[in-house]
Amino acid sequence: MARWEKILVAVDEGETSLRALRYVGRMTAAMTDLSICLLNIYPEPPPDFYTNGGVLAVYQAEKEKRADMIFAEAERVLLEAGIQPGLIERNTLLAAGKTISQMVLDVQREGNFGTVVVGKRGVSKAEEFLFGSISNALARHSSSFTTWVVG
Amino acid sequence: MVDWNRFPSHILPKLKSHYAVKSMRREPKLFGDTSNFTSIDYGDVIHVGDRYFLIVGYTKEGRFGIDEQPKQWVPKVYDLESGERKIAKLTFHETYKLTIGGLEVTCYRNPEKEAQVIELVKGNPFFMQGYSALDEAGNLVRVLEVVQGMRLDKYLENMGATHKEYFEIHCKGMLVNFLDSVRGISLLHAHGLKHGDIRRDHIYVDHEDGRFRWIDFDYDFYLPERPFALDLFGLGNVLLFILGRKNFRPSDILQDPELGPEVFAKLDTNDLSLVAADRVFNMQKIYPYIPDCLNDILLHFSAGTDVMYDSVDEFHDDLVACIDKI
Numbered sequence: 001m002a003r004w005e006k007i008l009v010a011v012d013e014g015e016t017s018l019r020a021l022r023y024v025g026r027m028t029a030a031m032t033d034l035s036i037c038l039l040n041i042y043p044e045p046p047p048d049f050y051t052n053g054g055v056l057a058v059y060q061a062e063k064e065k066r067a068d069m070i071f072a073e074a075e076r077v078l079l080e081a082g083i084q085p086g087l088i089e090r091n092t093l094l095a096a097g098k099t100i101s102q103m104v105l106d107v108q109r110e111g112n113f114g115t116v117v118v119g120k121r122g123v124s125k126a127e128e129f130l131f132g133s134i135s136n137a138l139a140r141h142s143s144s145f146t147t148w149v150v151g
Numbered sequence: 152m153v154d155w156n157r158f159p160s161h162i163l164p165k166l167k168s169h170y171a172v173k174s175m176r177r178e179p180k181l182f183g184d185t186s187n188f189t190s191i192d193y194g195d196v197i198h199v200g201d202r203y204f205l206i207v208g209y210t211k212e213g214r215f216g217i218d219e220q221p222k223q224w225v226p227k228v229y230d231l232e233s234g235e236r237k238i239a240k241l242t243f244h245e246t247y248k249l250t251i252g253g254l255e256v257t258c259y260r261n262p263e264k265e266a267q268v269i270e271l272v273k274g275n276p277f278f279m280q281g282y283s284a285l286d287e288a289g290n291l292v293r294v295l296e297v298v299q300g301m302r303l304d305k306y307l308e309n310m311g312a313t314h315k316e317y318f319e320i321h322c323k324g325m326l327v328n329f330l331d332s333v334r335g336i337s338l339l340h341a342h343g344l345k346h347g348d349i350r351r352d353h354i355y356v357d358h359e360d361g362r363f364r365w366i367d368f369d370y371d372f373y374l375p376e377r378p379f380a381l382d383l384f385g386l387g388n389v390l391l392f393i394l395g396r397k398n399f400r401p402s403d404i405l406q407d408p409e410l411g412p413e414v415f416a417k418l419d420t421n422d423l424s425l426v427a428a429d430r431v432f433n434m435q436k437i438y439p440y441i442p443d444c445l446n447d448i449l450l451h452f453s454a455g456t457d458v459m460y461d462s463v464d465e466f467h468d469d470l471v472a473c474i475d476k477i
Contacts, residue, residue: 043375047259051244097343099376126252126426129384129459132376 002114004146007036009117010104011074016119020150021074024117025081037089038074040067041103044096060094067092101137108145120151153178162203162231169229171207183287188224188241199292200284204228204239236297242290252427261371262291268344268368269293277335279366298364300355307396314438317396325393326474332363333386333470337463340379347371349385351392383460384426387452391432394445399431410437421455428454444473
C-alpha cells in the first residue's frame, strides 16, 4: 500500500477542482511529511482536427499553457491553506489512446500515490452513460489506494 | 457527338454500351477530382485509384419515418473494367450536433476512420467489404461491395405471424447471429475504432447465409471519457428491436389494441430508455414471456438502472450467458 500522504490531485478549470483543492488544503495543512502532485490530463483532439489543418504540437502547447493557468490557481489555493510551496509538483499529460480516468490511474500506479483526489460534478445517469464520470471510474478502480471524491 | 478520346480505350466497350450512357442527352464527363461531388452526375465517370467507375444511381438514406434522401456523395457505380456493381463513398467531411435526450454530442463524418475499419475487417463476413483509394486530388474514396441482403428491421418484420410466434420460433436464432455482430463491434473497439452509427438498419441480413453484416462506418463522435458509449447505446437499441420486433413508445402501447391501457398503466419512467426517454426498455412489461436474463440486459439501458455497461464485452458476456439458458 502506498503512503497516503503522497497525494495526486486531478485538476481542471472547474469549480469542483477548486473545492477539492480547498479540502486537501484543510486536511493536510499541518503536515510536513507530504507531497502533492497537481495533475491535468487533456483529451486527444477531436476527429476533424487534422483534416482541418490542426497540428498536434500547437494543440498541446495550447493545452499546456491552459494547464499552467490551472496550476497557478491551484497552487494559490493550497498556499493560502498553508501548504509549503516545495511540497507541490505539477504534471500535464495528453490522454493518448486512453480515457482521462485511465490516465489518472496510470499516473497513480507509476507514481505510487496513496491518495487520489478528484472533484465531483454531479451528473445525471444519461450524462454519466454518454460522457462518463471520472470520479465514479476512480472510485470503482481504487483497490490499492484511497480516493477522495469531493462534492 | 461524344468525344470518346477523353476516356481510356480499355473502358470504352463497357462505357459505350451501358444503358446509363446510351440514354443520356449530354456527354459523360470524366472526374479525376471528386471534391465537388455535387457536380458529378448520373452517367459521369469517376477515376479512383487505378479504376474507372460509371455513376449509375445514388444510395438513399432516411431516418425512420422520414422520406429517404439521395446521398450524392454515395453513388452507385459500375466498374468499367470488371463490370461489377459497387458503391463509392466520396469524401464528405461534415460536423454536426446530435441531441440525444437533451444532451448534445458532436458528430463527424470521418472517411479516414471508415477506411481504417474497412482495412481491419477485410475478409470478416460480419462486415461490409471494400477498399479505399485516392482520387487525383487526394480524396479518400471508399469502394464498397454491394451487400446482397435485407435490412435487419425489415427482415424481422416478416418473421412470425405474432410476436409470440416470432419469439418462440425465430428470436433465438436472431440473437445468435446478433452475437457475431456484437463480437464484430468488440473487435473494432479493441483496435480503438468505433462503428459510429449503430442502428437496426445498419445491419444487413445476407440473402445467402443469413449472416448479419454491419454497414456504414463513416460516422464518428467525440466522447473522450466514454469513447464507445454511443456504440453501446446503439447495441442496446438493436437488442431491444430484436426482442420486441418493433420499438414501443408509451403512446404506441396505449393505442395498441392488444396492449392498451392495462399494459400502459404498468409502466413508469424507470422503464424508458436511459439516454432518450422515447422508448420502453422494460420489454417484459409488454411481453411477459421474455425471460428475466434478456430483460435484465435491456434494463441496463433503462432510466431505472443503477448499473451501466462500461464495455461491449460486458454486454456480450451477459448475452452469451443468457442465450445459453434460453
